Amino acid sequence: MRKNRSENRIIFDILVFVEKNECSLSSILRNVNLPHSKFKEIEDYLIKRNLIEKVVKSDRIYYRITDRGRELLTEYRKFKELLEMYGLEP
16 A cells, blocks of 8 residues: 655655755656645745745746755755664654
8 A cells, every 4th residue: 555655755755856956846746756746835934944936937837856955855864874784664
């Protein structure tokens, strides 16, 4: 049986994806496997906490990770390793 992802897991999936480079909304939705409505809820949360930012280029909107978002990912990865060391699921 497939478990639903937690909202935290979705947030980290988004951060990991936009960490690589600026991404359009459609590429995030497709690669993170997320409906538009759910992304809109999470988008506000991420922007308000300065984890991602919206960039407008040539009338297109892109998203990119901030330094604070990178710091959060670094700490999350350390925590995930620690959990896995003890046989726990992140």
